Amino acid sequence: MARDSQATKARILAAAFDEFAEYGIAGARVDRIADAAEANKRMIYVYYGNKEQLFDQVIQQALEQGAESVPFDAEDLPGYAGAIFDHLTADPRLMRLVMWKRLERPEPTSLEAASYERKTAALAAAQRDGRVDPTHGPADLLMLVLALAQAWFTTAGGAPADSADSTGGSAWSEHLREGHRAAVVDAVARLVAVRHRPEPAAPASHAEVH
Amino acid sequence: MARDSQATKARILAAAFDEFAEYGIAGARVDRIADAAEANKRMIYVYYGNKEQLFDQVIQQALEQGAESVPFDAEDLPGYAGAIFDHLTADPRLMRLVMWKRLERPEPTSLEAASYERKTAALAAAQRDGRVDPTHGPADLLMLVLALAQAWFTTAGGAPADSADSTGGSAWSEHLREGHRAAVVDAVARLVAVRHRPEPAAPASHAEVH
Numbered sequence: 286m287a288r289d290s291q292a293t294k295a296r297i298l299a300a301a302f303d304e305f306a307e308y309g310i311a312g313a314r315v316d317r318i319a320d321a322a323e324a325n326k327r328m329i330y331v332y333y334g335n336k337e338q339l340f341d342q343v344i345q346q347a348l349e350q351g352a353e354s355v356p357f358d359a360e361d362l363p364g365y366a367g368a369i370f371d372h373l374t375a376d377p378r379l380m381r382l383v384m385w386k387r388l389e390r391p392e393p394t395s396l397e398a399a400s401y402e403r404k405t406a407a408l409a410a411a412q413r414d415g416r417v418d419p420t421h422g423p424a425d426l427l428m429l430v431l432a433l434a435q436a437w438f439t440t441a442g443g444a445p446a447d448s449a450d451s452t453g454g455s456a457w458s459e460h461l462r463e464g465h466r467a468a469v470v471d472a473v474a475r476l477v478a479v480r481h482r483p484e485p486a487a488p489a490s491h492a493e494v495h
Numbered sequence: 496m497a498r499d500s501q502a503t504k505a506r507i508l509a510a511a512f513d514e515f516a517e518y519g520i521a522g523a524r525v526d527r528i529a530d531a532a533e534a535n536k537r538m539i540y541v542y543y544g545n546k547e548q549l550f551d552q553v554i555q556q557a558l559e560q561g562a563e564s565v566p567f568d569a570e571d572l573p574g575y576a577g578a579i580f581d582h583l584t585a586d587p588r589l590m591r592l593v594m595w596k597r598l599e600r601p602e603p604t605s606l607e608a609a610s611y612e613r614k615t616a617a618l619a620a621a622q623r624d625g626r627v628d629p630t631h632g633p634a635d636l637l638m639l640v641l642a643l644a645q646a647w648f649t650t651a652g653g654a655p656a657d658s659a660d661s662t663g664g665s666a667w668s669e670h671l672r673e674g675h676r677a678a679v680v681d682a683v684a685r686l687v688a689v690r691h692r693p694e695p696a697a698p699a700s701h702a703e704v705h
Binding site: 308309311312381384385387388389420421422425426428429431432433435436437439440464465467468469471472475476478 | 518519521522591594595597598599630631632635636638639641642643645646647649650674675677678679681682685686688
């Protein structure tokens with residue numbers, strides 16, 4: 286009995302993931318989720334509350350899985366960006382889900398807020414150690430690294446209709462995918478590369494940067 | 496009479512812009528647009544067709560205004576990115592509108608497809624002339640430049656709730672805004688900077704660094 290309800294809850298979450306990735310919160314239909322999950326619509330409300338709360342559960346699960354699959358590494362930001370690229374390529378629904386969240390539930394979850402604090406603190410430390418260029422603050426760097434890693438999934442709306450590129454990762458040929466990935470990783474490497482400083486002449490103003 | 500209908504159509508488009516930026520297509524209500532525009536709901540259908548077609552008109556107008564305000568310059572991509580940043584900062588509804596489009600009407604419009612062709616062709620020419628680094632193709636470069644320019648507007652979902660940064664440009668202090676803009680412009684400058692090629696005398700290991 287308990288096992289049955291666990292299985293039902295998992296089917297509901299999986300069906301909700303599909304539905305929300307396709308239609309967002311406003312466009313999603315709990316009826317369709319119930320049908321796809323072979324579950325009773327009433328039980329969805331019992332298990333998960335309203336549609337927004339069900340969405341929050343789906344997002345929470347996706348964020349947890351993302352954090353597990355793609356650990357943050359302030360010492361290897363190009364590798365981190367490449368891993369995000371791979372993670373998003375593996376499941377084109379993920380980026381759609383996150384974009385719906387930004388539009389329909391923009392408030393950061395507690396998981397997102399904690400993750401942001403942890404990452405910017407690690408970036409600040411890497412900047413102090415001279416491993417990451419200190420010209421811009423950790424918040425800017427993090428945002429730009431994430432934007433580069435997600436570029437092909439958030440920004441490709443301008444690609445031509447006859448190109449597989451406009452539809453996201455899964456439709457890419459291996460060759461295209463590798464090219465896009467290399468460009469992302471290289472862009473992040475350039476972004477964080479420590480600029481050569483004028484060595485002996487560095488005056489006291491240098492200290493402010495750190 | 497003709498002047499009246501022009502004024503009504505303009506009010507409908509302005510109200511539709513607000514409604515779609517806030518709620519997207521699925522969430523938008525033609526009733527609310529009619530109320531806000533002080534127009535007859537039936538006339539919205541007469542002038543603009545269904546809700547999707549009204550959205551397409553709003554997007555078309557926004558894209559035309561964007562192309563006018565932010566001319567593409569393959570020879571000055573950092574400046575182009577800065578101008579996009581300014582354009583998006585001036586009206587936080589714009590990026591939301593574009594994100595809804597990517598999710599709900601992903602097919603590029605003919606204007607988008609033409610603009611993409613023109614920009615990648617100009618980038619390819621700038622690469623041939625040695626003004627833009629040729630390591631990656633024009634499609635990758637364009638996507639990465641756009642992602643950097645839009646980073647704070649598409650990616651800021653991870654910023655902490657108590658920071659004005661998570662809500663978009665209009666809430667930023669002048670100081671924050673200038674910092675974000677400088678980071679974007681610098682990131683694009685690094686991305687397109689032509690790498691030093693191995694000159695005859697340069698040792699191989701050194702060349703990799705540049």
